[in-house]
Amino acid sequence: MEYRLNKQTLLERLSEWNTFLKRKVSLIACGGTALTLLGVKASTKDVDFMVPNEVDYKYLTKILKNLGYEPKTGHGWAKKGEVYIFDLFEGKKNHTTELLESPLEKGRHIPLKELSHLYIGILNYYDLVASKLFRGTEVDYEDCLMLVEAYNDKIDINRLEENFRELASYEVSEERVNSNLDHFLKLLKENGFYG
Secondary structure, three states: OOOOEEHHHHHHHHHHHHHHOOOOEEEEEOHHHHHHHOOOOOEEOEEEEEEOOHHHHHHHHHHHHHOOEEEOOOOEEEEOOOOOEEEEEEOOEEOOEEOOOOOOOOOOEEEEEEOOOEEEEEEOHHHHHHHHHHHOOHHHHHHHHHHHHHOOOOOOHHHHHHHHHHHHOOOOOHHHHHHHHHHHHHHHHHOOOOO
16 A cells, blocks of 8 residues: 555545535645645655635535545544545644745745646745744755755745744744754755855
8 A cells, every 4th residue: 555645646636525525625735745746755645735714624624524534633634444644734824833924825825736626736935944944853854955956946045034034933932943944054055055
């Protein structure tokens, strides 16, 4: 059994969901899912989507329950017998990071695909890096480096730093998350992307 989803498999699953929806729902990919949909990573084991609109979130989770999905973790939904857990984050929060603006606002996401009832976007580069670096695991640093390498012509490092520090100013652990950014900026310099 496959334990990771690639872009094609993930989009096929979302197309299945789309057939059961009777109204528009917007999903914004974040975390490793965003990196997979951007082509930075080949696959993801965690499927992370923000559902910025509260009404969409309630409607989608009701539909998923009707399709046999059950709550598995704090935000996770899975079908019995399947290994994939779909983490659905309501509003402008993903994992423990609350964004400054809704990812549905202009410029806050990258459009990917629009199906008859499902809109799929990808979190913008700056909020994507911030949300990964707030956790700051080794994998998060590697993922962010791969993202900058793949999209260095589209990512302004000064804007990335400014966005991160503004977001961090609302954090209880501001000093810790800022040190994660400092470490990442050092890694960018060592890899020739900054300074």
